[in-house]
């Protein structure tokens with residue numbers, strides 16, 4: 001079947017069933033991810049004009065490589081699957097795009113040479129590729145992780161194995177996934193004296209995507225390790241607090257409800273997950289010709305306004321816990337702000353928000369209007 005995406009045309013084996021394309025080599029549900037990747041590459045090149053080479057490390061149909069090559073990047077596409085490699089070659093030709101195409105295990109390829117930008121887009125966890133990628137990427141590492149259940153703590157042992165950290169299943173599970181993933185990448189980087197700085201990160205229920213700017217310097221690696229720490233979370237009242245450092249000091253009882261059902265997660269990344277100015281630049285690089293433009297732009301707007309707090313709340317879950325009805329989000333956030341707290345919506349869902357207020361402070365600031 002034939003697919004058009006971001007101005008390029010692809011041939012992918014598979015069929016359209018009820019209007020939905022189905023192919024092992026092309027996932028239409030990842031179009032938002034790819035549109036944002038192209039916008040990020042554009043914004044990044046505006047900022048760092050030395051960035052030229054792009055490795056589409058797991059190319060499948062070649063779609064990322066084709067789109068990047070059409071944008072002027074010096075592209076290498078790689079896949080371990082022979083059929084994928086043939087398909088990528090065909091799709092590059094179809095669009096008159098030039099790129100190197102490698103039929104390799106990309107870990108071996110990455111150890112042989114340096115790329116300015118590396119894009120890891122595997123099935124499941126990216127961690128088996130993290131060391132080779134961080135050691136051999138000069139500027140920007142783009143990472144997708146689709147193993148949301150392990151990262152969020154829902155498949156606990158798998159999460160511990162992949163990320164060498166303790167994830168916990170909380171009401172902010174997708175953000176737990178983001179912070180577990182970035183923590184593991186920061187620790188991979190540190191082994192090579194490379195510091196990471198997340199400049200753009202987003203999550204959906206199906207995957208996490210983060211873009212890390214790398215700095216090859218021991219002090220930068222130290223700075224990244226300095227952003228790691230622990231989250232202590234009360235399962236009864238949803239109170240949470242964080243502690244920077246590599247040694248955990250778990251709470252024994254909850255300071256808000258006195259309960260003892262406390263979870264400790266970590267080491268997680270507690271630092272910023274966006275560079276707000278960069279997110280705005282990405283937004284401005286999304287043309288309306290991209291199929292997902294309205295959604296992608298709205299996502300960037302929400303991300304740019306999202307507070308830097310390490311966890312978010314879900315208004316409906318808090319209100320349910322308090323036995324009170326939820327009111328409109330704007331009114332709820334306005335009440336928090338009127339009480340002197342910072343508050344913003346969050347991109348994790350329509351009822352999610354961030355604030356510097358504690359659970360007790362949130363309730364005191366909002367409950368008069370929860371009727």
Ligand SMILES: C[S@@+](CC[C@H](N)C(=O)[O-])C[C@H]1O[C@@H](n2cnc3c(N)ncnc32)[C@H](O)[C@@H]1O
Nearest residue numbers: 058059060079080081084104105106121122123
């Ligand atoms: C999720 S797909 C990639 C999708 C593609 N990037 C896109 O945007 O449509 C994952 C691809 O990784 C490839 N892959 C898995 N292990 C690999 C390895 N060690 N080296 C290179 N490619 C690998 C698979 O063959 C598969 O084509």
Ligand SMILES: [Zn+2]
Nearest residue numbers: 234237254257
């Ligand atoms: Zn509590």
